[in-house]
Amino acid sequence: MPAQKEILYLVFLALAVRTVRLQLIGSEDHGWAFIWDYNGRAEQVYYDSMVARWNYNTNLTLENSLKQDEANFIEAHFDKQAAQIASNFDWQNFNNTTLKRLFRKITLLGTAVNHIDQAREAREYNNLLAEMRLIYSTGKVCEYHNPSSCLSLNPDLSDCLANNHNYDRLRFCWEGWRDAVGRKLKDKYPRFVELSNQAVHQGVPNWTDTGAYWRSWYETADFQEQLENLYNQLKPLYNNLHAYVRKKLREQYGQDKISATGPIPAHLLGNMWSQSWSNIYDLVEPYPGKTSIDVTSKMLSDGWTVDRMFRISDDFFKEMGLIEMPQNFWDNSMFVKPADREVVCHASAWDFYNAHDVRIKMCSNVSMQDLVTIHHEMGHIEYYLQYKHQPVPFRRGGNPGFHEAVGDLLALSVSTPTHLQTIGLLDTVEDDNESDINFLMSMALDKISFLPFGYLMDQWRWGVFNGSITPATYNQEWWKLRTRYQGIVPPVPRNNDKDFDPGCKYHVPANHPYMRYFVSYVLQFQFHKALCETSGHTGPLHKCDISAGTEAQKAAAGEKLARMLQMGSSQEWPDAMEVITGQRDMSAQPIVDYFQPLIDWLEQQNQGETLGWDDTWTPPYDCEATDGFTCKDGSRCVRPGDRCDGVNDCADKSDEQNCSIVPTGPTGGAAVSTVTNFASTVVCVLVALLMVNLVP
Ligand code: D0W
Numbered sequence: 001m002p003a004q005k006e007i008l009y010l011v012f013l014a015l016a017v018r019t020v021r022l023q024l025i026g027s028e029d030h031g032w033a034f035i036w037d038y039n040g041r042a043e044q045v046y047y048d049s050m051v052a053r054w055n056y057n058t059n060l061t062l063e064n065s066l067k068q069d070e071a072n073f074i075e076a077h078f079d080k081q082a083a084q085i086a087s088n089f090d091w092q093n094f095n096n097t098t099l100k101r102l103f104r105k106i107t108l109l110g111t112a113v114n115h116i117d118q119a120r121e122a123r124e125y126n127n128l129l130a131e132m133r134l135i136y137s138t139g140k141v142c143e144y145h146n147p148s149s150c151l152s153l154n155p156d157l158s159d160c161l162a163n164n165h166n167y168d169r170l171r172f173c174w175e176g177w178r179d180a181v182g183r184k185l186k187d188k189y190p191r192f193v194e195l196s197n198q199a200v201h202q203g204v205p206n207w208t209d210t211g212a213y214w215r216s217w218y219e220t221a222d223f224q225e226q227l228e229n230l231y232n233q234l235k236p237l238y239n240n241l242h243a244y245v246r247k248k249l250r251e252q253y254g255q256d257k258i259s260a261t262g263p264i265p266a267h268l269l270g271n272m273w274s275q276s277w278s279n280i281y282d283l284v285e286p287y288p289g290k291t292s293i294d295v296t297s298k299m300l301s302d303g304w305t306v307d308r309m310f311r312i313s314d315d316f317f318k319e320m321g322l323i324e325m326p327q328n329f330w331d332n333s334m335f336v337k338p339a340d341r342e343v344v345c346h347a348s349a350w351d352f353y354n355a356h357d358v359r360i361k362m363c364s365n366v367s368m369q370d371l372v373t374i375h376h377e378m379g380h381i382e383y384y385l386q387y388k389h390q391p392v393p394f395r396r397g398g399n400p401g402f403h404e405a406v407g408d409l410l411a412l413s414v415s416t417p418t419h420l421q422t423i424g425l426l427d428t429v430e431d432d433n434e435s436d437i438n439f440l441m442s443m444a445l446d447k448i449s450f451l452p453f454g455y456l457m458d459q460w461r462w463g464v465f466n467g468s469i470t471p472a473t474y475n476q477e478w479w480k481l482r483t484r485y486q487g488i489v490p491p492v493p494r495n496n497d498k499d500f501d502p503g504c505k506y507h508v509p510a511n512h513p514y515m516r517y518f519v520s521y522v523l524q525f526q527f528h529k530a531l532c533e534t535s536g537h538t539g540p541l542h543k544c545d546i547s548a549g550t551e552a553q554k555a556a557a558g559e560k561l562a563r564m565l566q567m568g569s570s571q572e573w574p575d576a577m578e579v580i581t582g583q584r585d586m587s588a589q590p591i592v593d594y595f596q597p598l599i600d601w602l603e604q605q606n607q608g609e610t611l612g613w614d615d616t617w618t619p620p621y622d623c624e625a626t627d628g629f630t631c632k633d634g635s636r637c638v639r640p641g642d643r644c645d646g647v648n649d650c651a652d653k654s655d656e657q658n659c660s661i662v663p664t665g666p667t668g669g670a671a672v673s674t675v676t677n678f679a680s681t682v683v684c685v686l687v688a689l690l691m692v693n694l695v696p
């Protein structure tokens with residue numbers, strides 16, 4: 001650990017200076033010297049830690065897990081020591097605002113502080129996180145009547161939710177995932193929350209809990225109010241889309257399964273979390289026979305490859321005069337799911353902090369949706385490449401929402417029918433109102449449907465972190481938010497003593513903040529609108545492709561974007577926003593403008609429908625049809641996941657009898673228990689090794 005030794009030397013130096021002067025170091029020149037010295041070391045330490053993380057995420061073995069843990073530990077040490085040295089400077093009184101900002105970022109530790117002062121808690125925190133991620137990433141659902149045939153989330157369960165219209169099969173996939181993953185996470189999350197809060201509070205006592213720490217990244221005093229205002233402006237769009245989709249689903253699945261005035265059963269929207277509804281486009285297409293945006297089938301019949309999708313995305317960045325993906329990117333990335341090992345399939349983009357090693361890890365399939373996701377991930381990479389000259393603490397987005405908005409913003413242009421035609425994905429583009437509505441519907445199924453979900457995820461987590469939502473109410477409160485904001489209900493009753501449905505969304509067990517995505521969905525339309533103007537677009541916003549203008553117009557738009565990306569987080573986000581939009585506030589108006597023709601159309605279609613939903617409605621629940629078990633005394637129906645799980649759900653205990661001869665439930669398969677065993681082994685060995693080797 002050479003970097004660590006040298007930074008120790010720096011600590012002594014700084015302390016010596018302090019002892020001699022008996023005061024804080026006031027020299028800004030010394031401040032800069034520290035920053036550049038810090039920067040070189042940080043690059044090295046972060047590089048090593050990213051490599052270890054990458055190796056684990058692309059090959060989930062015990063050995064790689066241990067190496068990753070060691071690298072995390074070294075990184076935490078480094079962060080803590082750097083913060084200590086920096087606090088010997090009188091940085092709060094520095095005149096240079098950039099220098100002051102650098103020091104502030106280096107001294108504000110998040111959860112890292114815990115890793116030094118509380119060695120045992122730090123290990124427990126890391127182990128819990130590793131265990132939760134592993135349970136999620138390796139979770140499998142086995143067929144009720146064929147326990148050796150098991151489905152993984154990607155691609156099996158995602159495909160199940162996306163591609164079939166069989167109410168009961170969809171329910172099996174939806175319920176199975178929650179039985180297999182949520183229930184195994186339920187007991188781990190409360191302790192994780194407690195440890196996370198402790199760490200944050202020790203780092204900066206001003207931050208009362210982890211949610212406050214996460215919100216601090218936005219440097220916006222009334223952040224929560226601003227979000228609430230944005231959401232309220234967007235709610236009418238969502239409610240109109242919801243009412244129209246509900247009407248169409250009633251036609252498909254029957255009036256008995258879906259109420260005209262109730263929430264929608266959550267498993268019918270084409271997505272495991274009901275967060276993007278693009279996959280049910282075929283059920284809700286406004287004008288069948290007009291230009292259809294079903295590009296996936298075209299990709300498949302034309303023999304598109306995953307590699308081609310990445311090249312097309314890279315081409316778009318180049319076309320806009322942005323930085324193309326370096327050779328390193330093509331050599332080191334993982335584009336498809338490997339057949340020979342377990343990996344974290346959830347897509348991600350990686351900055352290795354050394355100016356040229358950047359990578360994407362993704363289990364891509366050939367589809368329009370994955371083409372958009374590739375642009376999303378490449379947007380992160382573009383940011384890394386544009387701000388690589390900045391000192392490490394500024395290699396961030398203007399705020400986290402900015403980082404999420406870049407790729408999506410470009411995909412808004414790529415997704416237009418005229419652009420799809422230029423890359424060979426649409427044969428004919430009709431220019432009429434009905435085709436426009438089809439297109440806007442396909443966009444709304446992705447963008448509008450996401451808004452309430454993007455908003456509620458961290459409403460729930462902030463509540464958990466600040467203690468207003470307790471472990472006993474985790475699942476109830478989750479469903480309260482899901483019903484209130486998204487207007488959906490679980491297709492089968494939840495068992496709040498056992499279920500932990502929030503844990504079935506990657507970002508909860510992986511502990512990735514989520515409000516950035518809501519912010520991004522607002523920002524990307526603001527940026528899109530502004531860049532459309534720069535690129536000379538006239539006419540309705542949804543028809544804009546920022547690459548469609550003259551070379552000079554394209555270049556002007558690309559340059560504006562690049563100039564904002566190059567700033568990283570060196571200035572507060574309104575300064576960055578101003579570069580592109582000329583204004584300093586978040587605004588929902590551009591999304592409203594973009595979708596206005598569809599909103600008008602939906603209002604027409606929804607005449608006679610009731611907008612919104614009655615929170616108390618629940619779908620019919622037929623024990624037999626939903627693979628439940630009726631207690632011997634006939635008293636109640638026991639969910640498949642509750643059968644033979646060691647807990648009596650029937651008063652007569654019949655759900656825990658005859659277990660060996662009953663076909664294994666959806667969780668029951670060998671796969672899940674293997675995973676859990678593996679997870680506990682990882683944790684035991686981790687604890688043992690770390691105690692022996694690393695405790696100072
Ligand atoms: C990173 N994060 C992963 C993955 C998966 C983006 C995601 C949300 C959403 C649709 C080393 C590291 C960070 C990047 C960084 C995360 C995805 C698919 C798309 C919400 C949905 C959409 C846009 C967003 C979801 C990401 N790097 N998306 O962690 O530098 O911070 O790779 O989770 O179009 O629910 O799927 O944001 O890229």
Ligand code: ZN
Nearest residue numbers: 376380403404
């Ligand atoms: Zn992202």
